[in-house]
Amino acid sequence: QEVGVGAIVLVGVAVFLVGMFYLTGRSLRTGGISVDVMFESVAGLKQGDPVLVSGVKKGRVARVALERVKSVRVTLELSKDVAPRIDASAAVAAMDLFGAKFIDYNPGAREEKLASGRSISGTSTPDIAGVAQGVANRANELMENAANIVSDRLGEDIHNTLLVTQRAMSALSDMPEGPFIKQTTRTLQATERVMQRVDSMLGSGTGANVDSISRNLARLTEHLGHTTAALDTLLSRMNRGEGTLGRMASDTMMYHDLHELSVSLTKLLTDLQEHPDKYMKPGLIRVKLF
Structure with missing residues (x-):
């Protein structure tokens, strides 16, 4: 009986040792x-x-x-x-x-x-775990960078930029109704009426009424001189950058056209005073514009 108990104990110890070696990964071989x-x-x-x-x-x-x-x-x-x-x-x-x-x-x-x-x-x-930690760290960096970018100062700058843009768009939309535009329109309309009067007067006169026509042309020349002076004043204010049109100083097309118009009118009236026979025939008075 004692031998049997001892054998069981030895078998148990052997099983324990084998299991320990197996669990720890050790080999019984050397x-x-x-x-x-x-x-x-x-x-x-x-x-x-x-x-x-x-x-x-x-x-x-x-x-x-x-x-x-x-x-x-x-x-x-x-x-x-x-x-x-x-x-x-x-x-x-x-x-x-x-x-x-x-x-x-x-x-x-x-x-x-x-x-x-x-x-x-x-x-x-x-x-x-390492990869997840790296991803988390990178996400934190991105969030911090985003927070730094979207700061209060940047938001204020964007707001101010939008306000300036809105005011500029309002100014552009109101430009056709500005005072300088209205004054220019009135000046051009007055010039058109003057030209119509010149054409009417010259078309209804005769060769015997040349002196009267000359006096009328002198008055018209004076009126056109005032008109030209008004146009020059308007263009001077535009060149100084005053008002809405002053902001468009880089675009000189309108100024060029008005200046050419005043010069042409002055030349036409001067030539009419000096050489009226070029524009009139016996029994009929015409005006040639070129």
């Missing part, structure tokens, strides 16, 4: 090699985590030790068939979404083997 890998951060790597080569388990993490800040020494137990070369590499990677880690190990392709006592420089690949 003859592997140990390699040290230096990491800045192991991101939750622990003893017993597997070492995979192209997805095949070829060892385990035997020891994780912090030497100093950003310097962690990880000892790997590897199979002899994946002995490290001088270009060997290792990286801490995530095995699943629950935080399990493993070592993604590459023994290298060079012929020269890694010298005994030399360590491998390891890296860490970003896991889901």
Whole structure:
């Protein structure tokens, strides 16, 4: 009976040891090699985590030790068939979404083997949590930048710009009803009436009434002189930038047309006074405008 109890105890101890080795990833077989890998951060790597080569388990993490800040020494137990070369590499990677880690190990392709006592420089690949943290940080930066762009000062500047634009559009819409436009329109209408009077007077007279026509033309010349002076005054105010038309000083087309009109009228009336026979025939008086 005592022998049976002892056998049960030994079997239990053996099962416990085998289970412990299995859970920690240790192998009951010996003859592997140990390699040290230096990491800045192991991101939750622990003893017993597997070492995979192209997805095949070829060892385990035997020891994780912090030497100093950003310097962690990880000892790997590897199979002899994946002995490290001088270009060997290792990286801490995530095995699943629950935080399990493993070592993604590459023994290298060079012929020269890694010298005994030399360590491998390891890296860490970003896991889901790291990527999410990076995205969150980037989102915070974007929100801060947006908050800085849409500031109170910028909003006020945009508001002022819209007000100025609205006033400019109102001024443009009211331009046809401005005082200078009305004055110019009246001046042109008066000039048209004067020309009609000249044509009527010259068309109804005769050759014997040349002196009367000359006196009338003199009065008309004086009236047109006043009209020309009014036009010159209006154009001077426009050139000084006064009123709505002054803002359009860069567009001199209207000024040019009015000036040409006054010069032509002056020349016509002067020529009429000096050479009336050019425009009149016996029995009929005509006016030629050119």
